[in-house]
Amino acid sequence: MIHVSEEDARRVVGLRAAMDAVRKSFVDLHEGRCRLLPVVREGLSNRLGTFGVKSAEYDSLGLVGLKAGGYWPGNTGNDTRLTNHQSTTLLFDATSGLALASVEANWLTEARTAAAGAVAMDVLARKDAETLGIFGTGMQARSQIEAALLARQFTTIRICGRNPATAKALAEAIRETHPGIEVLVADAEETVRGSDVLITVTPSKEALFPPEWVPDGQHINAMGADTVGKRELPRTLLGRARLFHDDLGQSEILGEFQGYKDHAEKSVSIGSVLANTFVFSRDERDVTIFDGTGVAVQDIAVSWVAYKAA
Numbered sequence: 001m002i003h004v005s006e007e008d009a010r011r012v013v014g015l016r017a018a019m020d021a022v023r024k025s026f027v028d029l030h031e032g033r034c035r036l037l038p039v040v041r042e043g044l045s046n047r048l049g050t051f052g053v054k055s056a057e058y059d060s061l062g063l064v065g066l067k068a069g070g071y072w073p074g075n076t077g078n079d080t081r082l083t084n085h086q087s088t089t090l091l092f093d094a095t096s097g098l099a100l101a102s103v104e105a106n107w108l109t110e111a112r113t114a115a116a117g118a119v120a121m122d123v124l125a126r127k128d129a130e131t132l133g134i135f136g137t138g139m140q141a142r143s144q145i146e147a148a149l150l151a152r153q154f155t156t157i158r159i160c161g162r163n164p165a166t167a168k169a170l171a172e173a174i175r176e177t178h179p180g181i182e183v184l185v186a187d188a189e190e191t192v193r194g195s196d197v198l199i200t201v202t203p204s205k206e207a208l209f210p211p212e213w214v215p216d217g218q219h220i221n222a223m224g225a226d227t228v229g230k231r232e233l234p235r236t237l238l239g240r241a242r243l244f245h246d247d248l249g250q251s252e253i254l255g256e257f258q259g260y261k262d263h264a265e266k267s268v269s270i271g272s273v274l275a276n277t278f279v280f281s282r283d284e285r286d287v288t289i290f291d292g293t294g295v296a297v298q299d300i301a302v303s304w305v306a307y308k309a310a
Contacts, residue, residue: 004303004310006104012309013108013302015147018115021301023274025058026119026246030271033060034297036247041070041227041254048072050227056296057094058304065091067105067299073203083139085109089303101310103303110140112298114147116246117199117221120270120290122151123280124244125197125219130155133195135188135232136202136224137161137170144199144223145174149181152197156182160191189213200224200232207234214240216285223292225255233289235260241287243267247295255293267291 013021028034034056041052055066069087076084089103132154134141145157157174161167164185171183184190192198192213200208201223211234214220220241224232233256243257245267251257257264270290272278282288 001099002101002307002310004101004103004306006106008310009104009306010107013111013306015111015114015118015143015150017305018108018111018302019119019147019150021305022112022115022298023119025295025297025301026271027275028058028060029247029295029297030269030275030277034058036296039250039254039296048074054294054296054299056300058297058300059094061300061304062094063091063100063300063304064094065089065296065300065303067109067296069105069109071203085139089299091300091303091307101303101307103306105299105303108299108302108306109294110143112302113140113223113292113294114143115302116292116294116298117144117223117290118147118151119274120244120292121148121197121219121221123270123273124282124288124290125152126217126282126284129196129219131158131194131196132156132199133158133160133186133191133197134199134201135160135191135208136200137163137166138201140201140223141170142173144201148197148199149178154181154197156184156194158184158186158191158194160186160188197221202232203230204232205229206231208232210234211237211240214287216287218287220287220289221292222256222289225258225291226293227254228258230254231256231258237287238263238289241289242282244270244273244288244290246270246292250293250295251291256289256291
């Protein structure tokens with residue numbers, strides 16, 4: 001059994017490699033070459049964090065594995081030098097149960113989440129999309145933007161966050177690496193109304209904006225809801241939009257479809273779009289939403305890439 005450190009995982013798995021692995025995992029999940037096992041996701045009794053286990057069997061890789069970890073929102077403010085998201089993936093040989101690797105997965109979780117959004121955006125968003133908006137300025141925000149720029153050539157990015165200092169810092173970082181792109185710190189209404197593509201990546205438990213702000217033709221990646229009680233989008237927007245998901249069961253239990261069964265029944269798996277078993281075309285007025293809850297096959301896929309390269 002080998003151990004892949006956080007530093008090695010970041011060194012060998014970039015966002016493009018993560019996108020390739022995640023894209024394949026979506027298709028494999030849709031076509032039955034891997035399957036998800038039950039998810040555990042619970043708030044801790046000490047009220048300091050949320051702990052979860054996501055596991056899967058990945059037949060085409062000969063693996064079974066799990067990612068354990070979660071979210072401790074106090075980490076960045078208590079001088080521990082830890083990020084709020086903490087997780088580790090374990091990989092096992094599916095034929096023998098032999099433990100192959102433990103993989104530190106903080107970066108890999110961030111990368112596969114950003115990759116999932118970019119893969120969905122690539123097939124669902126308008127090809128002529130030029131303006132990107134994002135709600136959220138935390139740990140995952142920058143990788144979400146960087147991955148989105150691999151899917152579309154955005155000319156303007158609007159950033160909306162509760163903390164003006166972190167929003168400003170994120171904007172400055174993006175301007176430094178992408179000097180040809182206009183990067184603005186904006187309020188919620190400007191961010192929604194002015195964006196061809198919108199990313200939400202927050203821990204919110206209520207809608208971030210009213211539905212009437214959403215313009216025709218917008219694509220939304222809803223990436224923040226991954227726990228019971230979380231929600232970023234207004235419920236009436238789900239009825240108006242064309243819906244897509246990574247896993248319908250998780251979306252109904254942990255994601256944006258919590259409590260909205262009628263809307264969930266019309267949603268289409270992103271894997272079926274990527275596999276061309278669902279032929280997707282969009283009208284210029286269509287609003288599309290991808291609910292990305294994060295599935296274990298993504299974690300196994302990117303950890304496998306790290307394991308092979310380590």
